[in-house]
Amino acid sequence: MNLSDEELERYARHIVLREVGGVGQKKLKAASIAVIGAGGIGSAVIPALAGAGIGKLTIVDSDVVELSNLHRQPLFSEIDAGRSKAELAAAFARRLNHFVDARQVRERIDATNAQQLLGDHELVIDGSDNFATRLAVSDACVSLGIPLVSAAAVQFQGQVGLFRAKPCYRCFVGDAFDADDCDNCAELGVLGAFTGTVGSFAALLAINVIVGIGEDQAGSLQLFDGEKLAWRTIRIPPDPKCKACGSA
Numbered sequence: 112m113n114l115s116d117e118e119l120e121r122y123a124r125h126i127v128l129r130e131v132g133g134v135g136q137k138k139l140k141a142a143s144i145a146v147i148g149a150g151g152i153g154s155a156v157i158p159a160l161a162g163a164g165i166g167k168l169t170i171v172d173s174d175v176v177e178l179s180n181l182h183r184q185p186l187f188s189e190i191d192a193g194r195s196k197a198e199l200a201a202a203f204a205r206r207l208n209h210f211v212d213a214r215q216v217r218e219r220i221d222a223t224n225a226q227q228l229l230g231d232h233e234l235v236i237d238g239s240d241n242f243a244t245r246l247a248v249s250d251a252c253v254s255l256g257i258p259l260v261s262a263a264a265v266q267f268q269g270q271v272g273l274f275r276a277k278p279c280y281r282c283f284v285g286d287a288f289d290a291d292d293c294d295n296c297a298e299l300g301v302l303g304a305f306t307g308t309v310g311s312f313a314a315l316l317a318i319n320v321i322v323g324i325g326e327d328q329a330g331s332l333q334l335f336d337g338e339k340l341a342w343r344t345i346r347i348p349p350d351p352k353c354k355a356c357g358s359a
């Protein structure tokens with residue numbers, strides 16, 4: 112897979128980085144990433160990945176734009192109210208970078224369709240807003256052997272983690288949230304600058320995984336305190352009884 116003159120110019124600031132170079136840029140071009148949720152997290156993740164030249168981007172979101180989204184979802188404008196987020200986000204990605212094959216999936220992802228929707232991707236980024244979706248996405252990633260970047264931002268607490276089979280996201284949160292549709296998650300407050308910070312971190316983590324920059328972060332969770340403006344790292348121990356990745 113070669114880069115055209117136009118791509119060499121477009122990605123010049125990547126390619127001069129010793130850690131990326133032409134080889135890393137070709138890895139980004141060859142990569143396929145599924146982004147779950149074109150909300151506050153997705154609004155930071157999708158432009159970053161499209162700008163970076165991820166070859167194939169699948170955007171999964173069944174929601175439409177509401178006025179109360181706009182303070183944290185700069186993918187959308189006032190005139191977009193009532194329109195599909197997945198469709199608008201995919202169009203945004205293509206407009207930003209015509210080398211990106213951006214696809215929309217206007218479905219709610221759950222245990223019945225997750226494997227079918229996520230198969231054929233190299234990495235998944237989950238920025239959805241409820242535990243039932245997060246667990247369904249995580250279980251599918253474990254089954255398919257796809258690394259998962261999970262990101263969440265509510266009130267002033269943010270978290271970003273990379274999960275590679277074991278430990279998985281379910282090891283972290285347990286089974287209690289399986290039936291939780293958590294509609295009130297969307298009602299908790301959050302600052303747009305905060306979701307943007309957490310989403311940008313998730314995009315950076317994903318790009319580092321694809322290119323192979325830095326140490327493997329699998330199994331560690333980065334926690335961001337939006338009041339102290341500080342990050343800290345915790346290790347997630349594998350749960351031997353985990354329904355998804357455990358030996359039971």
Ligand SMILES: [Zn+2]
Pocket residue numbers: 277278279280281282283350353354355356357
């Ligand atoms: Zn697990």
